[in-house]
Amino acid sequence: MTAIINGKIVTPEDIMEDKVLLLGGDRILGVTDGIPDADRIIDANGGYILPGFIDIHSDRIEQCILPRPTSMLDFELALKECESELLHLGITTMYHSLTLYKDEFFGKSPIRTKENVKKLAGLIGNIHNRSHLIRHRFHLRIEIDNFEAYDIARAMIESGQVHEISFMDHTPGQGQYRNLEIYQKTISSYQGREVANRSFEEILEYHRGKETLSLEQLRELAELAHAHGIAVASHDDDTVEKLELNERLGVDICEFPITIETAKAAHEKGLFTVVGAPNILLGGSHSGNMSAAEAIQEGCADIICSDYYPPAILHGIFIMAERYGISLSDMVNKATLHPARAMKIDGDYGAVERGKKADLLVVEVLDGYPVITHVLVDGRVTAQVAYRR
Structure with missing residues (x-):
């Protein structure tokens, strides 16, 4: 038995102080008073004890495999280095997101070919049969x-x-790129071949005339995913009408709604609404869209994800608690319990509760910043950091 002492235990409802958290094997046994006769004692040093973060949308693996446009590294080497980084950032379950793009307006990426998407999915699927640190899952993003x-x-x-799918549409003039000026600036920064060889008006004309997967095909994919216990997400919903269409397709999750009105409608319909934690750190969307902090304050953001910057989850939680007065329990739920529910894994993960897996973090606040000093996966300390003065 392991006992974690001298910590503030963050539960889905509140924060428990002056209690000891007990672990047995890979599970949480419960809380008790006083220090028991345990095989191992972990001193939380007055820090917070949280569940491990469950990140359902992150592009980080692409950056690890392809750190430069012409430098593609060995996939397993990159995955192992990536998980070491994620572990120390408190992400104990990661849904690695990879897109199947057709065009090259956002730059040519050798990772996004069908061969390499399949290769990475296969690696993620079998890495658990070898030495590994965290729980790896695959989020397939389908460009329509x-x-x-x-x-x-x-x-x-x-x-x-596949453990999650999402339907993507990066057509300019709607969704994430309703603002054409931001779209032009974004694709220019990627310096893709198709951008270099066409005028901006030709790019817009291409998008106006392109074909897309039919609604019936998207509905069939959603039904197949559900039959296999897989959650389905939409992406960048910018109107209530589009949200309602995606709802008819069978979508469970609304990722990155563009407006507060759409976020509120998604929340009211019972869809899990996802915002990016980097948006909180930046004080707004990098694409000029909805503020994640505002959506959280308005009560219409259920989940925060790292999107493209994994450290943002930890810092986003504490920023919202300290600057905006959102309870720490509520913010932790958005990175743990709510994504676990969305992915249908909350029977085992997502909360500091008796019987659940002991995927846990110890977080201290040093120099005004939250830092992770201990990470446990399956009840075992897999990372520990001692800060110096």
């Missing part, structure tokens, strides 16, 4: 103008390689 994605997604879902 990629016709090959339909057959690829079906095969990957049926083979058990």
Whole structure:
């Protein structure tokens, strides 16, 4: 038995002080008063004891595999280095997100070919049979103008390689890029071949005339995903009408709604609404869209994810608690219990509760910043850091 002492235990409802958290094997046994006769004692040093973060949308693995446009590293090496980083940031379950793009307006990425998407999914699926640190899952992002994605997604879902799917549409003039000026600035920064060879008006004309997967195909993919216990997300909903369409397709999760009105409508419909934690750190969207902090204050953001910057989850939680007065329990739930519910894994993960897996963090606040000093996965200390003065 392991006992974690001298910590403030963050539960889904409140914060428990002057209690000891007991672990047995890979599970949480409960809380008690006083220090028991334990095999191991972990001193939280007055810090917070939280569940491990469950990140359902992150592009970080792409950056680890392809740190420069012409430097693609060995996939398993990159995955192992990536998980070491994620572990120390408190992310104990990661849904690695990878997109099947058709065009190259956002730059050519060799990782996003169908061969490499399948390769990474296979690696994520079998890494648990070898030495590993965290729980790896695969989030397949399906760009709706990629016709090959339909057959690829079906095969990957049926083979058990996918744990979440999302429907993406990066067409300019709607969604994330309603503002065409921001879209032009964004694609120019990627310096893709198709951008260099076409005028901006030609790019817009291409998008106006392109074909997309049918609503029936998207509905079939959603139904197949649900039949395999896989959650389905929409992406960048910018109107209530689009949200209602995605709801009819069978979507469970609304990722990155563009407006507060859309976020509120998604929340009212019972969809899990996701915002990016970097948005909190930046004080707003990098694409000029909805403020995540405002959505959280308005009560219409259920989940925070790291999106493209994994440290943002930890810092976003404490910023919202300290600057905006949102309870720490509520903010922790948005990175743990709520994503666990969205992914249908909350029977085992997402809260400091008796019987659940002992995926835990000890967080201290040093120099005004939250820092993680201990990470436990399956009840074992897998990372420990001692800060110096």
